[in-house]
Amino acid sequence: xxxxxxxxxxxxxxxxxxxxxxxxxxxxxxxxxxxxxxxxxxxxxxxxxxxxxxxxxxxxxxxxxxxxxxxxxxxxxxxxxxxxxxxxxxxxxxxxxxxxxxxxxxxxxxxxxxxxxxxxxxxxxxxxxxxxxxxxxxxxxxxxxxxxxxxxxxxxxxxxxxxxxxxxxxxxxxxxxxxxxxxxxxxxxxxxxxxxxxxxxxxxxxxxxxxxxxxxxxxxxxxxxxxxxxxxxxxxxxxxxxxxxxxxxxxxxxxxxxxxxx
Amino acid sequence: xxxxxxxxxxxxxxxxxxxxxxxxxxxxxxxxxxxxxxxxxxxxxxxxxxxxxxxxxxxxxxxxxxxxxxxxxxxxxxxxxxxxxxxxxxxxxxxxxxxxxxxxxxxxxxxxxxxxxxxxxxxxxxxxxxxxxxxxxxxxxxxxxxxxxxxxxxxxxxxxxxxxxxxxxxxxxxxxxxxxxxxxxxxxxxxxxxxxxxxxxxxxxxxxxxxxxxxxxxxxxxxxxxxxxxxxxxxxxxxxxxxxxxxxxxxxxxxxxxxxxxxxxxxxxxxxxxxxxxxxxxxxxxxxxxxxxxxxxxxxxxxxxxxxxxxxxxxxxxxxxxxxxxxxxxxxxxxxxxxxxxxxxxxxxxxxxxxxxxxxxxxxxxxxxxxxxxxxxxxxxxxxxxxxxxxxxxxxxxxxxxxxxxxxxxxxxxxxxxxxxxxx
Numbered sequence: 118x119x120x121x122x123x124x125x126x127x128x129x130x131x132x133x134x135x136x137x138x139x140x141x142x143x144x145x146x147x148x149x150x151x152x153x154x155x156x157x158x159x160x161x162x163x164x165x166x167x168x169x170x171x172x173x174x175x176x177x178x179x180x181x182x183x184x185x186x187x188x189x190x191x192x193x194x195x196x197x198x199x200x201x202x203x204x205x206x207x208x209x210x211x212x213x214x215x216x217x218x219x220x221x222x223x224x225x226x227x228x229x230x231x232x233x234x235x236x237x238x239x240x241x242x243x244x245x246x247x248x249x250x251x252x253x254x255x256x257x258x259x260x261x262x263x264x265x266x267x268x269x270x271x272x273x274x275x276x277x278x279x280x281x282x283x284x285x286x287x288x289x290x291x292x293x294x295x296x297x298x299x300x301x302x303x304x305x306x307x308x309x310x311x312x313x314x315x316x317x318x319x320x321x322x323x324x325x326x327x328x329x330x331x332x333x334x335x336x337x338x339x340x341x342x343x344x345x346x347x348x349x350x351x352x353x354x355x356x357x358x359x360x361x362x363x364x365x366x367x368x369x370x371x372x373x374x375x376x377x378x379x
Numbered sequence: 380x381x382x383x384x385x386x387x388x389x390x391x392x393x394x395x396x397x398x399x400x401x402x403x404x405x406x407x408x409x410x411x412x413x414x415x416x417x418x419x420x421x422x423x424x425x426x427x428x429x430x431x432x433x434x435x436x437x438x439x440x441x442x443x444x445x446x447x448x449x450x451x452x453x454x455x456x457x458x459x460x461x462x463x464x465x466x467x468x469x470x471x472x473x474x475x476x477x478x479x480x481x482x483x484x485x486x487x488x489x490x491x492x493x494x495x496x497x498x499x500x501x502x503x504x505x506x507x508x509x510x511x512x513x514x515x516x517x518x519x520x521x522x523x524x525x526x527x528x529x530x531x532x533x534x535x536x537x538x539x540x541x542x543x544x545x546x547x548x549x550x551x552x553x554x555x556x557x558x559x560x561x562x563x564x565x566x567x568x569x570x571x572x573x574x575x576x577x578x579x580x581x582x583x584x585x586x587x588x589x590x591x592x593x594x595x596x597x598x599x600x601x602x603x604x605x606x607x608x609x610x611x612x613x614x615x616x617x618x619x620x621x622x623x624x625x626x627x628x629x630x631x632x633x634x635x636x637x638x639x640x641x642x643x644x645x646x647x648x649x650x651x652x653x654x655x656x657x658x659x660x661x662x663x664x665x666x667x668x669x670x671x672x673x674x675x676x677x678x679x680x681x682x683x684x685x686x687x688x689x690x691x692x693x694x695x696x697x698x699x700x701x702x703x704x705x706x707x708x709x710x711x712x713x714x715x716x717x718x719x720x721x722x723x724x725x726x727x728x729x730x731x732x733x734x735x736x737x738x739x740x741x742x743x744x745x746x747x748x749x750x751x752x753x754x755x756x757x758x759x760x761x762x763x764x765x766x767x768x769x770x771x772x773x774x775x776x777x778x779x780x781x782x783x784x785x786x787x788x789x790x791x792x793x794x795x796x797x798x799x800x801x802x803x
Contacts, residue, residue, distance in 0.1 A: 144699070144702055145702065145705075146538075275672070277680065277687065279691045284695055286557075288556060288557050288558060288559055290655070354652040356653065359675075
């Protein structure tokens with residue numbers, strides 16, 4: 118059952134990615150409906166998978182790298198639903214779902230077993246740390262997608278070569294707003310996640326600054342990059358192209374964090 | 380009631396020059412009278428007249444195709460006191476599937492001069508309403524036209540056929556909408572009072588722009604245009620000082636050289652805290668130095684750029700039209716299937732009526748002989764016999780509706796009628 122749900126979600130996201138891409142180019146309506154159904158199927162089977170697994174481990178679905186990657190892809194798809202509802206960007210799926218698929222595919226190569234079991238207070242802090250961070254990562258992924266779409270549209274408008282993407286992408290301002298909104302949501306959550314993680318770590322090692330450098334520096338870097346983007350916008354008015362580039366740069370640090378920290 | 384009784388005749392912008400079209404058009408005042416006069420033609424069962432500046436068409440259901448088409452052509456000509464023999468070559472006509480397809484294309488604006496233009500749907504709807512109020516239409520044309528409106532809606536929703544501007548001033552608005560999200564909170568500055576700039580500004584206002592500044596070398600002209608646009612006039616030497624307020628700048632002065640250069644825009648964008656700006660230079664010779672476009676978050680389009688955008692948009696519309704044609708083809712076959720099943724309806728009704736007559740006759744005979752039956756028993760017998768008949772006839776009904784659509788549908792229908800002895 119568990120494995121079946123996993124396989125269904127992986128293949129659904131693959132099919133949906135393909136479908137959204139075809140819809141982006143050919144604008145055939147049935148393809149869009151197909152993709153939506155595939156995403157729905159994918160997210161339902163992911164939810165089932167996580168429910169079964171959490172039932173078995175007694176922890177949320179984030180006790181090892183495999184689960185974190187899995188949970189992240191689920192979180193991204195869920196945030197995509199909200200983003201589409203709010204911003205009505207028709208082709209958002211063509212960018213978000215392939216990302217969710219790739220992260221899920223990445224989990225495929227990770228060991229499913231070997232959970233980190235926490236107890237007592239540490240369990241509470243770690244739960245907070247992990248879930249807050251994952252919501253933050255999902256928000257940063259959305260910002261990344263908004264940044265990519267922004268640069269594509271910006272490039273079309275600037276060079277006056279209006280190809281298919283000019284017609285498909287929404288306005289620069291909307292993408293910029295979307296970018297800022299998700300970072301405004303993501304950065305404080307990620308900061309809280311960072312703080313609760315530090316607390317949990319201090320409980321384990323009995324000292325606040327007993328960090329493992331290799332595991333910690335990508336996290337610090339990631340936090341600094343998004344802090345710079347966030348406060349740069351508020352204080353210096355960094356918007357538009359700069360904000361889009363920042364979101365892409367930030368996402369690279371997220372990937373680093375993912376590989377080295379999680 | 381078959382599909383082959385549907386016909387249409389007409390002229391449009393593709394087949395007929397405007398000198399002829401205007402002669403054949405039915406003016407608004409004349410339409411009612413004309414609809415009533417067609418009712419008098421015995422071969423015509425239902426009809427609708429669509430008359431716009433680009434097309435004059437009559438859609439009808441007739442007793443017989445060729446004769447029906449001929450009568451309708453004659454009608455169009457004689458109503459305008461013209462001779463059919465002279466104009467025959469301008470007319471086109473379609474029947475059956477082709478008629479349905481033509482109507483769907485017309486209502487979805489695939490047959491329009493500018494593909495995707497929105498007016499035609501409203502015009503067809505008005506034509507239909509006119510005919511319906513005068514009882515010129517019946518069940519088939521009503522269904523057909525309602526379907527045509529649905530198809531048009533589907534085409535508009537599922538394809539981008541009406542999305543991209545095909546005029547320079549609209550292209551400018553669309554570009555503005557790809558840069559800014561909603562235009563409502565944005566400000567336009569007109570520099571110069573050229574006509575094209577004014578049109579573009581009016582389009583922007585219709586999309587929600589509320590604040591308009593007008594700058595001109597002669598303050599009076601600026602004030603005049605500002606008044607028509609409900610905006611605010613500025614003196615020419617305030618140009619740089621005030622430009623930071625504008626998100627969209629449209630220039631159309633007769634100045635012989637650039638009035639806005641890169642350095643000026645650099646200063647302005649700094650004041651604006653790097654909020655993006657969109658410059659539209661409609662003037663020839665140009666008013667804005669082309670290097671301005673190299674600045675970050677600044678977008679500069681001159682008249683040639685806008686023309687290229689229009690060309691790209693037209694190409695995009697043509698591509699979308701292909702998607703729209705797929706939808707039309709699909710809907711035509713759905714509609715003709717539905718029409719086809721109508722062929723089976725009279726036969727089904729006859730078979731059922733016959734069965735019901737037999738049932739009632741037999742029940743009456745039986746009940747007369749069995750006087751001891753209570754009221755409840757009789758109701759039960761009624762129920763029993765009705766459900767036997769329904770169960771027996773269910774499959775044949777379904778199959779008949781399905782088979783009548785196939786190639787040998789007519790023969791099949793004929794055999795069924797023979798089998799049940801319906802034609803005597």
